[in-house]
Amino acid sequence: MEPIQIELPTIFESMTVNTWLIKGPEPTLIDCGENTDKLWNALINGLKVNGLGITDIKKVIITHGHLDHIGMAKRITEHCDATIWVSEYVYDWAIHLKMMLDRRSGVIMEVMEKNLPSKEREQYFKFGYKELAPYWDEIPKDRIQVFPMEGTLNIGEEEWEIIYTPGHCINQTCFYNPKSGYLLSADMLLPIIAIPIIDAGIKPPYNRVKSLAMQLESYKKLKKLHITKTFPGHFSAFENTLALIEKQERKIQSRKEKCFALIENGISQVIEIVHQVYPKRVNDATIFMVVGLLDILMDEGRIEYEEIDGLYHYSSITKKVVFS
Ligand SMILES: [Zn+2]
Known part of the structure; x- marks a missing residue:
């Protein structure tokens, strides 16, 4: 059975989000949008x-x-008997929202304090509990069912494989139906490259994870599947999934090389790199992307950083190699 797209408005004017409806004896929604009246009306x-x-x-x-993807869940439980299914890693988000938002915004702010001058920080980052809580509620425990990070899940009377795909989000799962080749790709795979949003690890001490590096690993996982059609969290369903993954991988690699070239040429701060790589799109999304690209360059041993007046300055390592 092919998932049916219901496109819903979000609090960001230009953006919509999908709930995918799977009909059958147990009508099921994949994701449910934010808790706003506008979205509720669109859903109904x-x-x-x-x-x-x-x-x-x-x-x-x-x-x-x-x-x-989860904001409207509580309101849905108030209007019907539906069970809300969340993965083991999402469970804390369903029942301890404030703690989890504080944890996530904590690691985001930590990175931003070291990488952005205060003016830019205030301009681009408003991700705390205060800003997001109006559109998001905790879900009553007795209405939640938890599923594991791997295994299968029955959706619309068919078994779908649970594929853990961290990157855009540390707790993200996709669902793959080996019979039809359909992939419910969440925000792992969109027609555009998903934003590697900075997040805290799943386990104590909840340090920051390298989101983009994880996203690249998740691409590899998806490339092993025989996907016939992909149903993403935003935008419309699409085919030719493998070609799209490879295109996105290439784009990320080329942007990484662009970052490296800039650093080799003496551009040392994240915000300056963002202005060069994304001249028309300096925003939270592109800042997350550049932080992710620098993570990878550091893992590759090609750049390093030092703290000067509270801000990280990046420089290339290869330049310092002395040939004798
Ligand atoms: Zn999303």
Whole structure:
């Protein structure tokens, strides 16, 4: 059974998010958007177009703990008997929202304090509990069902494989149906490269993880599947998934080399690199991407950093090699 797209508005004007409806005896939604009246009305309308009401929904399966995928879950439980399915790693997001938002915004701010002058920091980063909580609620424990990070999940009377794909989000899972070759790709795979949002690790001491490096590993996992059609968290479904993954991998590699060339030429700060690599798109997303690219260059042993007046300055290592 092919998932049906219901496109929903988000708090970001230009962006929409998908809930994927899977009909059958147990009508199921994959993700559910943010808790706003506008989105709620769009959801009810989208179900109606498909001959359903909210009381028909039996399951809501959450792909990852980001506002635009889980925010509406609590409100749904108030209007029907649906069970909200979250992975082991998303569970804390479902029941300890403030703690988790504080943890995530803590590691984001830590990176930003070391990489952005204060003016830019204030301009681009508003990710705390205060900003996001109005659109997001904790889910009553007795309405939650937890699924493991690997194994299978029954969706629409078919077994879908759970594929753990950290990168865009540390707790993200995709679902793959080996019979049809369909992939519910969450925000791992979008027609555009997903943002490697900075996040804290799953386990104590909850240090920052290298989101983009993880995203590249997750691409490798997906490349092993025989995907016939992909149903992403944003934008429309698409085919030719393998070609798209390889294109995104190449683009990331070429941007990484661009960052390296800039650093070799003496550009030393993250914000300056962002301005050079994404001249028309200096925003939180491109800052996350550059931080991720620098992580990889550091892992490759090609750059290093030193702290000067509280800010990290990056320099290339190869330049310092003395040939004798
Ligand atoms: Zn999203």
